[in-house]
Every structure is written in structure tokens, then in C-alpha cells.
Amino acid sequence: MHSIFGIPTPALFGQLLLGLINGAFYAMLSLGLAVIFGLLNVVNFSHGAFYMLGAFTGWLLLAGLGLGYWWALLLSPLIVGVLGMAVERLLLARLKGLDPLYGLLLTFGLALIIQGVFRNIFGVSGLPYGVPSQLAGARNLGFMILPNYRGWVIGLSLLVCLATWLGIEKTRLGATLRAATENATLTEAFGINVPRLVTLTYGFGTALAALAGVLAAPIYSVNPNMGADLIITVFVVVVIGGMGSILGSIVTGFGLGLAEGLTRLVYPAGSATVVFVIMIVVLLVKPAGLFGRST
Amino acid sequence: MAETHPAGAAPPLLKVRNLEGWYGPSHVLHGVDFDVPAGEVVTLLGRNGAGKTTILRAIMGVLGRRAGSVRMNGMELIDLPSRLIARRGIGYCPEERGIFASLSVRENLELPPVIGPGGRSTGQVLDLFPNLRARLNSGGTRLSGGEQQMLAIGRILRTGARLLLLDEPTEGLAPVIVQEIGRVIAQLKRDGFTVLLVEQNFRFAETIADRHYIVEQGRVIDMVPNAALEAKREQLHGYLAI
Numbered sequence: 001m002h003s004i005f006g007i008p009t010p011a012l013f014g015q016l017l018l019g020l021i022n023g024a025f026y027a028m029l030s031l032g033l034a035v036i037f038g039l040l041n042v043v044n045f046s047h048g049a050f051y052m053l054g055a056f057t058g059w060l061l062l063a064g065l066g067l068g069y070w071w072a073l074l075l076s077p078l079i080v081g082v083l084g085m086a087v088e089r090l091l092l093a094r095l096k097g098l099d100p101l102y103g104l105l106l107t108f109g110l111a112l113i114i115q116g117v118f119r120n121i122f123g124v125s126g127l128p129y130g131v132p133s134q135l136a137g138a139r140n141l142g143f144m145i146l147p148n149y150r151g152w153v154i155g156l157s158l159l160v161c162l163a164t165w166l167g168i169e170k171t172r173l174g175a176t177l178r179a180a181t182e183n184a185t186l187t188e189a190f191g192i193n194v195p196r197l198v199t200l201t202y203g204f205g206t207a208l209a210a211l212a213g214v215l216a217a218p219i220y221s222v223n224p225n226m227g228a229d230l231i232i233t234v235f236v237v238v239v240i241g242g243m244g245s246i247l248g249s250i251v252t253g254f255g256l257g258l259a260e261g262l263t264r265l266v267y268p269a270g271s272a273t274v275v276f277v278i279m280i281v282v283l284l285v286k287p288a289g290l291f292g293r294s295t
Numbered sequence: 296m297a298e299t300h301p302a303g304a305a306p307p308l309l310k311v312r313n314l315e316g317w318y319g320p321s322h323v324l325h326g327v328d329f330d331v332p333a334g335e336v337v338t339l340l341g342r343n344g345a346g347k348t349t350i351l352r353a354i355m356g357v358l359g360r361r362a363g364s365v366r367m368n369g370m371e372l373i374d375l376p377s378r379l380i381a382r383r384g385i386g387y388c389p390e391e392r393g394i395f396a397s398l399s400v401r402e403n404l405e406l407p408p409v410i411g412p413g414g415r416s417t418g419q420v421l422d423l424f425p426n427l428r429a430r431l432n433s434g435g436t437r438l439s440g441g442e443q444q445m446l447a448i449g450r451i452l453r454t455g456a457r458l459l460l461l462d463e464p465t466e467g468l469a470p471v472i473v474q475e476i477g478r479v480i481a482q483l484k485r486d487g488f489t490v491l492l493v494e495q496n497f498r499f500a501e502t503i504a505d506r507h508y509i510v511e512q513g514r515v516i517d518m519v520p521n522a523a524l525e526a527k528r529e530q531l532h533g534y535l536a537i
């Protein structure tokens with residue numbers, strides 16, 4: 001059997017793959033958080049709940065309407081995104097001008113309510129959601145066996161991250177978003193409808209969370225706590241990457257996933273805490289985060 | 296204050312009456328009255344802290360609280376959000392220039408949406424400010440102070456706005472750049488733009504303006520047509536404490 005630094009290669013690649021999978025979810029979720037934080041200045045504690053809603057919407061589409069995975073991949077982000085826009089319009093928009101802490105409290109409370117309702121209805125044991133038949137099975141890459149569905153998750157999330165980054169950095173709409181993030185008052189004084197941009201941005205961020213939820217459904221079980229379990233690590237990703245940094249979220253998301261995977265190999269007990277250790281070190285050296293603009 | 300445009304002249308493009316403004320609890324504008332006739336370059340002159348910048352902010356709707364009346368072509372703007380004020384045809388160049396660091400020069404230039412006909416193309420703006428052409432892909436705040444000022448003026452020429460609010464466009468700039476900006480403002484006037492200009496640089500103002508309003512402690516206390524400037528020079532120096 002082959003080994004690298006005394007670690008058997010199948011175990012190494014297995015953990016790296018697991019790390020990449022987790023990293024893909026960290027990246028997609030922290031990306032939405034970063035975009036929302038940048039423009040709204042709201043630390044969106046509901047993000048985990050929207051991720052969970054994404055997965056449940058997928059499950060309900062199947063159980064209730066018989067619409068399978070591919071439909072869920074399309075409809076779930078749309079439905080949850082519209083819900084997110086309603087939350088922004090009806091609730092968050094009213095906090096305009098108040099301390100950003102109010103936004104944090106509101107979204108935190110909202111997450112507790114949504115998760116509580118779903119726990120009440122569905123319990124906590126988790127509901128199964130199958131891998132779509134087109135992505136069943138695995139392929140042998142020579143150095144490891146890659147389950148097709150996991151390859152798909154990594155590939156699609158990379159694609160979504162890249163598209164989001166390009167959309168923000170290279171398009172006209174993205175330039176408007178960056179301008180409003182930097183100085184909303186002046187952007188609006190040019191005749192740009194910033195409140196609408198804010199609503200769309202929040203909707204986009206929540207849709208991204210829902211997409212991650214659908215992708216996660218066949219890997220982890222669909223369960224009301226799935227977002228709450230993940231969201232703390234996702235916040236750590238945002239802090240390490242630099243609050244509001246798009247590229248920082250993507251790179252840090254995948255990076256931390258890999259770091260967790262590697263830690264699980266060399267010191268399994270440390271894998272749950274390694275992200276926090278990294279966060280402390282980064283904050284000591286670069287308080288604005290790896291990709292943050294220090295102000 | 297009485298109507299300040301001479302009898303028989305066109306009605307003012309912008310008509311400001313009893314404009315009041317606040318920063319939080321502090322009351323800064325105490326009933327500002329003045330007119331900006333179409334096609335003129337009009338200045339607001341006054342000492343530091345007189346309220347000139349605040350007047351522009353109040354017109355533009357970016358001040359927290361304001362009251363009174365601001366009419367553009369007879370339409371009341373005072374209750375509109377700033378994006379709709381901009382869409383009535385006002386371009387705003389703020390005192391701090393407001394160039395976006397996260398946008399390239401080209402993105403800064405093309406950020407304000409076109410709100411009406413008659414705006415310049417990006418190419419025409421670059422003809423007016425040739426320095427910007429070579430820097431289109433640089434970050435907006437990588438430009439020198441003078442170039443940033445040109446960008447701040449240039450980006451509101453594309454939109455089709457007919458009234459430009461310029462807050463101290465010459466502040467802190469070298470004399471040759473001040474001259475260039477003067478040349479551009481004169482050109483804009485010839486092209487039919489109306490300009491409301493805040494200035495401390497009195498010598499600069501008198502070369503391009505049609506009339507001057509004197510601002511003191513949140514009020515307009517006098518109006519001096521540029522033609523009457525010589526006669527009133529002593530008095531003006533008193534107002535501005537030059």
C-alpha cells in the first residue's frame with residue numbers, strides 16, 4: 001500500500017475529498033453571507049435556516065409533488081430566494097438607520113423560529129433524500145474512488161462561486177453592487193435604486209444558501225438542525241476571509257474544508273477545533289482577515 | 296428674499312425657498328432662498344462652515360432631514376428620495392469627490408445611469424478629460440487628486456442631467472488644473488448646462504460665473520451679479536473675510 005508521510009494514500013485522498021466537499025458548502029454559504037454583509041451590513045444569522053429550508057423545499061417538492069432532484073435544484077433556490085426578498089422587504093428594511101446589531105438579532109430570532117417550527121413538524125431524526133440516478137455510482141480515478149455525486153457537488157459549487165465572483169467583479173450590475181457597498185448614499189444620489197438592489201442581493205444570498213441545501217440533501221440527511229450545525233463554521237470562514245470579501249470567502253471556504261480534512265488524519269480530536277485555532281492566528285496577524293481591506 | 300431674476304428673464308430652472316436642514320439635532324440651514332436660472336453658472340460663496348455643502352446635500356436629498364421647497368422646472372423635489380431627484384435631471388459632484396475605490400476608472404465613469412437624452416458618450420467625456428483615457432482600467436482612487444476631480448465631473452456628464460451641482464471642484468488643486476476645470480465649466484455652459492457651483496476660490500468664481508449668492512450661517516444673505524462685482528468688491532471681501 002502506498003503512503004505519503006506515513007499516511008496511507010487512500011485515507012489521505014479520502015479525507016481531502018471530504019474536506020473539499022465540506023469546503024464547497026462553506027464557500028457557497030459564506031459567499032452569500034459576504035455579499036449580504038457587504039451591502040446590508042447585516043450579519044445574517046438566518047443563513048443556516050435558509051440552507052435548511054433549501055434542503056426541505058427539495059424534500060417537500062419530491063414528497064408532495066413528485067418533483068425530483070433536478071427540479072429541486074432549480075425551484076428551491078427560486079422559492080427560498082423569493083422568501084428571502086420578502087424577509088428583507090417586510091422586516092430587515094424597517095431596521096434601516098438603526099444599529100446593525102438589530103439586524104443580527106432579527107435574523108437570529110428568525111432562524112430560531114424557522115428551525116423550531118421545522119423541528120416540531122419533522123422531528124430531528126432526519127429525512128432521507130436519494131442521490132439522483134444520473135449521478136449514482138462512482139468512478140475510479142486511479143489513486144482513489146470518487147463517488148459521482150461528490151464530484152458533481154465540488155464541480156458545481158466551484159462553478160457557482162466562479163460565476164458569482166465574475167458577476168460581481170466584471171459586470172455592470174456587479175459594479176453597481178460594489179459602489180452601493182462602498183457608499184450607498186452617493187450611489188443612490190446618481191439615480192440608482194439602492195433599496196431594490198438590497199432586496200435582490202438578500203434574495204440572491206438566500207438563494208445561494210438554498211442551492212447549497214439542495215446539494216447537501218443527498219449527502220447529509222435533511223434535518224431541521226443541519227443549518228445550525230454548519231453556520232458557526234461558516235461565520236468563522238467569513239471572519240478569516242475578511243468580512244464582506246468575495247474572493248476571501250471562496251478561497252477560505254475551500255481552504256478550511258481541506259484543513260479540517262487534513263487535521264482529521266493527523267490529529268482526529270483536533271478536527272472540530274482547527275478552524276477556530278486558524279481564526280485566532282489569522283486575527284492576531286491580520287485583524288481584517290486574509291482578504292479584508294483594513295480600514 | 297425677493298425674486299432675484301430680472302423681470303422678463305426665463306423662470307429659474309431651480310428655485311429654492313425657505314430650505315432648512317439638520318445634521319441630527321443640529322439645525323444648520325435656516326431658510327435658504329435662491330434661484331438658479333437656466334443656462335447660468337451660479338456660485339454659492341461663503342466662509343468655511345457657512346453651509347454651502349449642506350445646501351447642495353439638501354437639494355440632492357442626501358441630508359438626513361430637510362424642509363422647505365426645492366423646485367426643478369416647477370416640480371417639487373423636497374419629499375423625493377435622492378434617486379428620484381437625480382432622475383429629474385440633477386448631477387451631483389460631492390465635496391469629497393466620491394470616487395469609488397472598488398471600481399475602475401471606467402466603472403466609475405459609467406456608474407451613473409443615463410436618465411435622459413442629451414448626455415455625452417464616454418468617448419466625448421474622455422475628449423474633455425484626455426488624462427483619464429490612459430487610466431481607464433486603474434482603480435478609481437489610484438488617480439491623482441486632479442484626475443479624481445475630472446472623473447467626478449465627467450461621470451455626471453454622461454447621464455443627460457442638465458443641472459450640475461459642483462462642490463468646490465478646485466479645492467486643493469494646482470493652478471493649471473484649476474484652469475483646466477475652469478475651461479471645462481465654461482465649455483459646459485456654452486453647451487447649455489446649468490451649473491450651481493460652490494467655491495471658496497473667489498478669483499476662479501468670477502472668471503466663469505453669472506451670479507454669486509453669499510451664504511452666511513445657513514442663509515443666503517446677498518446676491519451679486521458677476522457684472523456688478525467690481526462695484527461690490529469691498530463689500531464682498533467683508534462677507535468672505537478675504
Ligand SMILES: Nc1ncnc2c1ncn2[C@@H]1O[C@H](COP(=O)(O)OP(=O)(O)OP(=O)(O)O)[C@@H](O)[C@H]1O
Pocket residue numbers: 318321323341342343344345346347348349350495
Ligand atoms: N456631518 C456633519 N455633522 C454635523 N454637523 C456638520 C456636518 N457637516 C457639517 N456640519 C456643520 O454644518 C455647518 C455647515 O457645514 P458645511 O459643510 O455645509 O459648510 P461649508 O460652507 O460647505 O464649509 P466649507 O467651505 O468648509 O466646505 C458647519 O457648522 C458644520 O460644522
Ligand SMILES: [Mg+2]
Pocket residue numbers: 347348349390
Ligand atoms: Mg463645503
